[in-house]
Amino acid sequence: MGKLYVIGMGPGALEHMTLKATRAIEESEVIVGYHKYIEFIKPLIGGKKVVSTGMKAEEERCKEALRLSKDNIVSIVSTGDSGIYGMAGLILELRKNEEVEIIPGVTAASAAGSVLGAPLMHDNCNISLSDLMTPYELIKKRVDSAAAADFVISLYNPKSVGRPHYLRECIDIIKKYRNGNTPVGVVKNALRDGQEATLFTLDTFDDEFVDMFCIVIIGNSKSYIKEGKFITPRGYSLKEEL
Amino acid sequence: MGKLYVIGMGPGALEHMTLKATRAIEESEVIVGYHKYIEFIKPLIGGKKVVSTGMKAEEERCKEALRLSKDNIVSIVSTGDSGIYGMAGLILELRKNEEVEIIPGVTAASAAGSVLGAPLMHDNCNISLSDLMTPYELIKKRVDSAAAADFVISLYNPKSVGRPHYLRECIDIIKKYRNGNTPVGVVKNALRDGQEATLFTLDTFDDEFVDMFCIVIIGNSKSYIKEGKFITPRGYSLKEEL
Numbered sequence: 001m002g003k004l005y006v007i008g009m010g011p012g013a014l015e016h017m018t019l020k021a022t023r024a025i026e027e028s029e030v031i032v033g034y035h036k037y038i039e040f041i042k043p044l045i046g047g048k049k050v051v052s053t054g055m056k057a058e059e060e061r062c063k064e065a066l067r068l069s070k071d072n073i074v075s076i077v078s079t080g081d082s083g084i085y086g087m088a089g090l091i092l093e094l095r096k097n098e099e100v101e102i103i104p105g106v107t108a109a110s111a112a113g114s115v116l117g118a119p120l121m122h123d124n125c126n127i128s129l130s131d132l133m134t135p136y137e138l139i140k141k142r143v144d145s146a147a148a149a150d151f152v153i154s155l156y157n158p159k160s161v162g163r164p165h166y167l168r169e170c171i172d173i174i175k176k177y178r179n180g181n182t183p184v185g186v187v188k189n190a191l192r193d194g195q196e197a198t199l200f201t202l203d204t205f206d207d208e209f210v211d212m213f214c215i216v217i218i219g220n221s222k223s224y225i226k227e228g229k230f231i232t233p234r235g236y237s238l239k240e241e242l
Numbered sequence: 243m244g245k246l247y248v249i250g251m252g253p254g255a256l257e258h259m260t261l262k263a264t265r266a267i268e269e270s271e272v273i274v275g276y277h278k279y280i281e282f283i284k285p286l287i288g289g290k291k292v293v294s295t296g297m298k299a300e301e302e303r304c305k306e307a308l309r310l311s312k313d314n315i316v317s318i319v320s321t322g323d324s325g326i327y328g329m330a331g332l333i334l335e336l337r338k339n340e341e342v343e344i345i346p347g348v349t350a351a352s353a354a355g356s357v358l359g360a361p362l363m364h365d366n367c368n369i370s371l372s373d374l375m376t377p378y379e380l381i382k383k384r385v386d387s388a389a390a391a392d393f394v395i396s397l398y399n400p401k402s403v404g405r406p407h408y409l410r411e412c413i414d415i416i417k418k419y420r421n422g423n424t425p426v427g428v429v430k431n432a433l434r435d436g437q438e439a440t441l442f443t444l445d446t447f448d449d450e451f452v453d454m455f456c457i458v459i460i461g462n463s464k465s466y467i468k469e470g471k472f473i474t475p476r477g478y479s480l481k482e483e484l
Contacts, residue, residue: 008352015262018252018348022261059478081348081362083355085476089363092473093480102360104352104433106260106323110250113325114344120323121331122376123384125367125393133477134364138392142365145391149384151367191346231334234327235375236301238335 004069004098006091008082008105012040012192016111021103028075032065037079040192056132062090069098081107085128085156109154112187112215115197117229119185119217124152129159129166136166143170147177152223152232155216159207167207167216174218175202183219183230186210199230246311246340248333250324250347254282254434258353263345270317274307279321282434298374304332311340323349327370327398351396354429354457357439359471361427361459366394371401371408378408385412389419394465394474397458401449409449409458416460417444425461425472428452441472 005024010016025031025044035052038045051068053061065076078086084107091100113120125146129139146153153174158167171184180203188196188211198209202218210216223232247266252258267273267286277294280287293310295303307318320328326349333342355362367388371381388395395416401409413426422445430438430453440451444460452458465474 010260015265016260016346018258018260019264020257023257059480081352081355083352083360084362084366086363088356088360089473089476090478092360092468092471093475093478095469102356104258104348104356106346106348107352110323110325110346110349113323114330114346118325118330118334118344120326121328123367123369123381124326125365125388127365139365142391142393145387146367146393149387150380151384151388226334227337229334231331233335234331236332236335238301 002069002072002074004065004091004100005075006082006088006100006102007075007077008080008086008103009037009041009077010080010106011108011111011190012079014041014043016106016191018103018105021105024103025075025077027073029072030068030074031077032061032068032074033077037077041077058087058090062087062094066091066094066098079108081105084126108156108190108215109217111190112154112185112217115187115190115195116185116199116217117231119183119219119223119230119232120152120154121232121234122152122220124154126154126156128156129163129170130157131163140170140173143173147174150220152220153218157212158214158216159210160212167210171202171205178202178221183223183225185217185230186214188214190215199225199228244311244314244316246307246333246342247317248324248330248342248344249317249319250328250345251279251283251319251321252348253350253353253432254321256283256285258348258433260345260347263347266345267317267319269315271314272310272316273319274303274310274316275319279319283319300329300332304329304336308333308336308340321350323347326368350398350432350457351459353432354396354427354459357429357432357437358427358441358459359473361425361461361465361472361474362394362396363474363476364394364462366396368396368398370398371412372399373405382412382415385415389416392462394462395460399454400456400458401452402454409452413444413447420444420463425465425467427459427472428456430456432457441467441470
């Protein structure tokens with residue numbers, strides 16, 4: 001009897017993976033994943049069988065993982081949390097009677113937030129700007145609603161070659177509702193090799209630096225920058241002047 | 243020279259903590275936190291000095307952690323992600339020149355989501371129903387906007403003795419925009435001792451089971467339940483009938 005672990009490995013560095021995820025990978029006979037992400041966990045893989053595929057092959061990857069899990073202990077891995085834009089949904093949609101366990105991880109917004117300071121301390125939302133499976137009109141509607149209701153907004157998949165203008169357009173939507181001095185943080189490769197972070201405001205924002213390996217976080221109306229850290233106050237009335 | 247780690251311990255079970263968080267606690271001379279959460283990490287604490295305080299003493303707790311960190315390695319711990327309704331914001335607001343490192347963890351919505359299935363697979367938001375520091379009118383506005391824009395909604399601090407009707411009222415707001423058969427998942431003590439999970443729909447939802455140790459997740463217009471699992475599809479056009 002086999003089993004399939006659906007693993008969120010967190011941002012990428014092994015130290016930000018949970019012990020449960022680490023143990024499940026060690027226990028597995030087969031590791032399935034996008035080849036770039038498999039690289040991150042190479043030290044844990046040793047001589048295990050690896051089934052790695054390219055991007056946009058998610059359905060095939062999930063079917064293969066489910067097929068292999070009938071007779072093997074298998075881990076299918078993705079970065080961040082397996083349940084937020086990860087593989088958990090597709091696995092459960094395709095599952096027939098295979099045994100599946102979902103193991104959550106640190107999602108990319110949390111990783112990027114920790115690098116920037118504490119931007120996510122109040123009500124917040126995650127929006128993917130990828131229009132591969134979501135109409136751009138719906139994406140823009142969500143950005144507009146989130147800005148109007150003063151959510152902190154984390155943008156996943158903020159920019160790709162095929163849609164270079166979406167991020168700029170979404171920032172313009174947010175500017176309808178927020179001050180120009182609202183902080184905007186960009187983190188590339190948060191908490192893994194190649195990490196870079198830049199702080200802007202809505203007025204100074206420049207999307208040149210942004211690519212698919214970035215998370216972009218836009219503050220709410222109370223967010224501010226203090227000594228290089230992006231802070232959204234939880235709302236405590238502090239007992240002395242800061 | 244001391245240092246302050248601001249640690250998100252994840253849902254509570256040690257196996258869902260990251261290696262980085264575990265090592266930081268082990269390295270620390272002093273552990274600061276709400277006494278109930280200190281219990282979760284007891285096996286890691288050994289003979290270390292512990293400064294534990296009750297609820298609603300967040301400011302004092304943070305100031306004490308910062309003060310101690312001038313001469314000691316200190317960890318201030320909270321459940322979930324330290325950056326989402328955790329201690330990271332208050333620490334950075336109060337910080338003068340102390341050395342601070344934020345260590346993210348698995349947030350409660352990710353933990354609860356993994357127990358229920360894959361509810362957070364599309365654009366999603368976190369809203370706290372606690373009105374201690376946020377006007378209830380703003381909370382309701384955010385629930386309304388999130389429902390109108392078809393976000394998956396995770397409710398933190400969904401119910402307490404002092405505000406028994408908020409959850410019911412927020413569910414009623416969401417019902418203006420969603421079908422009655424939209425899944426609603428409730429997880430109490432997700433991924434720690436005492437875990438219990440219940441699946442409802444908007445029509446069958448009963449808040450009796452809900453308390454402060456729960457997360458409530460409401461699906462978007464595409465969410466459904468399959469063999470006891472709450473799934474929000476990412477949007478793949480699958481190549482065979484399921």
